[in-house]
Amino acid sequence: MSMNSAPAIEASGLVKTFGGNRALDGVDLVVPAEGVFGFLGPNGAGKTTSIRVLATLSPPDAGTARVLGHDVVREADRVRERISLTGQFASMDEELTGFENLTILARLLGFTRAGARNRADELLDGFGLAEAGGRTVKTYSGGMRRRLDVAASIIISPDLLFLDEPTTGLDPRSRNQVWAIVRALAREGTTVLLTTQYLDEADQLADRLAVIDRGRIIAEGTPSQLKTSVGAGTVQVHVRDPARRSEAGRLLAEALGTPVQTGSDETALSARADDPGRASVALAGLARAGIDLTAFALAHPSLDEVFLALTGHRAETDTDTDAHTDAHADTHQEKTA
């Protein structure tokens, strides 16, 4: 825990209505002032609206929010001095070069002419855009735009950075680069609040996360807590001698009371464990029977399963999820099969 124990965000009862649609329907949220906080939910759940309210862009219809100790409506200017926002769509001037974009923003933030140029160069270097700096942004790839967008948000290191779906539509390499930047920012002391509809992204980056659905926070905690709250984990073992796999399977099934899955790997076995205590009993049983294991693991359920358990419906994602075909893909298939 850092010395600064006041939360970065305290919101209570936020309501925002557009026409007849309650985009926020009483959002209560506390975000600690350190690390990466994930804000997870499907399209249209209220993630962007929440961020816009918290970043002072859109006043709430009801409820209050304090960001870094300041009220987002009455002390909006104080909030703006300490936050930065990277919106969902790259908000750069397409016709200008990356260098010019950053220089203009640095000038607006009070840098001298020379200081602004230096800062722009420094950011372009750090974000792997040094060579592209002199080209107009419309020639940039999606990943380059995103990095430039994030760079623009940290010209002055903010205490709190809002990243709205920072990797939507990016290829895996670009996504990894954005992740590396987010982790580095958090290490340097910036609190990052990122929204995502990708469960693996929240799992990879977030220290804590909140799940939002239909304008309400439906769960909050560490990724592990959320998964544990759903109950199920999976015991995965690899036996040294494939000949003893069926014996091992029988023992596991007895100890865990759940059916055992076998895959094409003839040393692999897995079974659901509703209680971690029974998993250790099962492993001890294998050892007593003299069955050597080359590997074992107790895997948490994926966040997709968490989402299903919490909302009763699957996380709806866009069609462009190719870039995010994640490690949990197998699990999804098992579940739906």
Add this chain to the structure above:
Amino acid sequence: MTTTPVPHGSAGLPDRALRDALATRPRPPRTGPLSASLTLAWRALLKIKHVPEQLADAIMIPILFTVMFTYLFGGAMAGSTHEYLQFLLPGTMVFAVLLITVYAGVNLKNDVTRGIADRFRSMPIWRPALLVGGLISDAGRNLLAAGLVVALGLVMGFRPAGGVIGVLLAVGLVLVFAFGLSWVWATLGLVLRTPSAISAVSFLVQFPLTFASNVFVDPQTMPGWLRTFVRFNPVSQLVEAVRGLMNGTAQASRIAAVLLASGLLVAVFAPLTMRLYRNQT
């Protein structure tokens, strides 16, 4: 906790440079309203530098309408092209500048739809800076159009009796009115859904106002009802005042009326625009 340690140089980013770029440093002093507005005006100029086509109509409308109307209709309407140019030129200057004031709305709309306005709105800068910066660069564009009309006119034989001072004052008066009118487009830029809708509205409003005026012809030959419309048309008022300044026959009351109208436009539409801009959701 699931955060995994990242090895140096991961993801193909230069690790040391990244760390340097992220290091916290002292915050520079906050910019004032003027400096923020000038920076955003400079931004607009940089855009013109990269996409000079943006100036196409600021250059083509003055040339087209001054040359075309003078030589096409001059002989028929005033007996000689030279005579007609004396009458027409102040009018085409007003016409050319007013038509391109719509950029104030179109550019603002583009900044809003592309999320750039959101970035500025979430920064600790004077809120109207984006609007004011845009209007400063628009004034440059308007001056270019006005200057082109005058230069072209002088080459074609326009001889203003009001002299250099009269012409400069006339240009100044047009720019003042254009500034007032720009706030109307800025308001529409925040109300209408697309940039092309703003252009369409501007076209529908400006074409009748500029043609049913004294820009191209003397209203004496018009039917009575139209003459009444032309007389109360604000564009006619502006053209009368500009003609007066260029011909050295300026009437203070006409100039005062234009300044008053400009002031009214600003007084109504500037706060309205700011209100809409502040409350964007």
